[in-house]
Amino acid sequence: MKLILCETYDEMSKKGAEIFIEQLKNKPDSVLGLATGSTPVGMYKELIKANKEGEIDFSKVITFNLDEYYKIPMENEQSFWLTMHKNFFDEINIKDENINIPNYQDDDYESFCLEYEKKIKEAGGIDLQVVGIGHNGHVGFNEPGSSFSSRTRKVDLTESTIEANSRFFKNEDEVPKEAITMGMGTIMEAKKIILVVNGEGKAKAVAGAAEGEVNEEMPASVLQKHNDVIFLIEKEAGALLKRKNEK
Numbered sequence: 001m002k003l004i005l006c007e008t009y010d011e012m013s014k015k016g017a018e019i020f021i022e023q024l025k026n027k028p029d030s031v032l033g034l035a036t037g038s039t040p041v042g043m044y045k046e047l048i049k050a051n052k053e054g055e056i057d058f059s060k061v062i063t064f065n066l067d068e069y070y071k072i073p074m075e076n077e078q079s080f081w082l083t084m085h086k087n088f089f090d091e092i093n094i095k096d097e098n099i100n101i102p103n104y105q106d107d108d109y110e111s112f113c114l115e116y117e118k119k120i121k122e123a124g125g126i127d128l129q130v131v132g133i134g135h136n137g138h139v140g141f142n143e144p145g146s147s148f149s150s151r152t153r154k155v156d157l158t159e160s161t162i163e164a165n166s167r168f169f170k171n172e173d174e175v176p177k178e179a180i181t182m183g184m185g186t187i188m189e190a191k192k193i194i195l196v197v198n199g200e201g202k203a204k205a206v207a208g209a210a211e212g213e214v215n216e217e218m219p220a221s222v223l224q225k226h227n228d229v230i231f232l233i234e235k236e237a238g239a240l241l242k243r244k245n246e247k
């Protein structure tokens, strides 16, 4: 596991973007795993810039998003579908048919989840996956207690996640209580993973994920077992870490 402490959010975003840029230069038809949330937004801005300047091309790229609220309409301002389109997809030259987000409206979510897994396999697996981390150590919507071998499935959100995400909604009651998420097993199969994290509110989760015991109560801790993972940690988010930079 490689751990890089960054002085600022901007530095974290630029370093994350550099990894994506290198990936796309080496393999223009890469399969990318993407995260919503506020943390990767700066990195997406950098990638939009690189695309507009002609440094990278998304025309052959296939993407799979980690998660989405269950049954949320795509056009809902808070859907991950719309957020990703606004913050990223609408600004780059990716083909609509190459974008995959687990936005699903029907009751038969089990077959949808199996299909999502199948599509990832058929695309050749995820080459590079970006993840964030929740205050409770979740990755995607794999809340504490999620099995490390879990696959794409419907999950209940914990109170702490509902509370954290209520900042985007009018009130807590409006936050969806269920989601569809790639599993920890799905995420760990990505060939390369980067974790981006920002802000002192995440410091405890970061310390647990990077230096704590590998335990299903701290889903992100399993990343320690991945053979090609980079933690890009903004300084305040890394305040409780014992070890320092490993560039």
Ligand code: PGA
Binding pocket: 036, 037, 038, 039, 040, 132, 133, 134, 135, 138, 139, 140
């Ligand atoms: P955030 O979300 O980037 O909005 O903090 C991360 C997460 O909850 O996984």
